[in-house]
Amino acid sequence: MADLLTLQGWLLEAQTARHNLLIGKMTASLSVEGKSISYTQADLWKLDAYIAGLQRKIDDANGVPRPRGPALMTF
Numbered sequence: 001m002a003d004l005l006t007l008q009g010w011l012l013e014a015q016t017a018r019h020n021l022l023i024g025k026m027t028a029s030l031s032v033e034g035k036s037i038s039y040t041q042a043d044l045w046k047l048d049a050y051i052a053g054l055q056r057k058i059d060d061a062n063g064v065p066r067p068r069g070p071a072l073m074t075f
Contacts, residue, residue, distance in 0.1 A: 002033075004061045007054055007058050007061065008058060010030075010032055011055065013030055013031075014030060014047060014051045014054060015051060016028075018047050018051065021039060021047070022044075026040065
């Protein structure tokens with residue numbers, strides 16, 4: 001697993017790519033672990049999922065507890 005600083009760098013790059021797509025750029029590219037990945041506006045959901053995954057990894061590395069779902073009560 002990548003270290004915290006690397007994860008934060010990837011997150012910033014992914015957020016910048018998302019911003020570029022939202023302001024009208026046709027494609028946005030990321031370079032992660034030597035691989036180049038291109039996203040289009042139609043792939044925005046994939047980029048959002050990648051960003052969410054990175055944020056979870058960063059939170060885990062920082063010891064941030066994950067929110068728990070509601071308690072379900074059965075009768």
